[in-house]
Amino acid sequence: MAKGKVLVIGSNATRIEVQGGWGATGQYLNETVVPVWALLEAGYEIVLATPDGTKPHIDPASDSADHFGGDTAAYERAKAFYAEHPAMNEVRTLRSVIAEGLDAYAGVFVPGGQAPVVDLMQDPDMGTILRHFHAAEKPTALLCHGPMAVVSAMPHAREFRAALIAGDVETAQDLAQGWQYAGYRMTVFSATEEKVVEDYILKAKMHFTMPDALRAAGGAVITTPVDFAPNVIVDRELITGQNPRSDHPIAAALVAALDRARAA
Known part of the structure; x- marks a missing residue:
């Protein structure tokens, strides 16, 4: 019998706004599969849900053994798991999960890739789930760009995001008043890490950096001085990881938090 159910929330975005147009995006393979493996191995049941109930698109930039420490066998296993395992294919809508009852879930996890910045950051159902x-x-664990989803808990998330895209930080700060996570210590994909993605993957600049966005919301954002060094921050119920290489550490932190809550 499973120890409990963990809700894994994926994105449906395949494109992201950049300065001058749009870039391709998606969810990162390792950031999804590595924590899910850890949760299953620890005895938890996984329920995958997205805004529209379809399976998340994997960002081609993550479709590489490089994100598995160069371990080709682990990479191939991850690809097969994501393609074939029932937990990755029986996808629910966020709304159906809410309707069925969130009390049934012991925790929630949001993987990264830039996709959550597009939909989850401003999705009202995501906000309902996070407030619960x-x-x-x-x-409540979120990895890489996944922590941007916590913005959805504020009542004017869509307007907050639009203000950031417009470069109007003052309006964004006003819209964030009363945000549930204000003052929380957290991490997210850093500005210097994002520049690598902008230069080599998107070939375009984003409208805002993730740390600046969460600081405008009221978060106490901490990123490492060394790009792509693993970094996980735990503050109360919130567990955030900075980048793809934080996949194993955030998995361990989430399992430990779930086990502690279960024993309490």
């Missing part, structure tokens, strides 16, 4: 887990003080 915040109020219940249940483990």
Whole structure:
């Protein structure tokens, strides 16, 4: 019998706004599969849900053994798992999960890739889910760009995001008043890490950096001085990881938090 259910929330975005147009995006393979493996191995059941109920698109930039420490066997295993395992293919809508009842879930996890910046950051159902887990003080873990989803908990998330794209930080700060996660210590994909993606993958600049966005919302954002060094920060129920190489550390932190909550 499973220890409990963990809600894994994926993105449906395949394109992201950049200065001058749009760039391709998606969800990162390792950031999805590595924590899910850890949760399953620890005895938890996984429920995957997205805004529209379809399976997340994997960003081609993550489709490489490089994100598995060069371990080709681990990479191939991850690809097969994502393609074939029922937990990765029986996808629910966020709305159906809410309707069925969030009390059934022990925790929630949001993988990264830039995709969450497009939809989850401003999705009202995502916001409903996060407010529930915040109020219940249940483990809430988000990785890389995934932490941008916490913006959805504010009542004017869509307008907040639009203000950031317009470069109007003052308006964004006003819209963020009363945000549930204000003052929380957290991390997210850093500005210098993002520049690597802009230069070599997107070939275009983003409208805002992730740390600046979360600081405008009221978060106490901490990133490492060394790009792509693993970094996980735990503050109360919130567990955030900075980048793709934080996949194993955030998995361990989430499992530990779930086990502690279960034993309490």
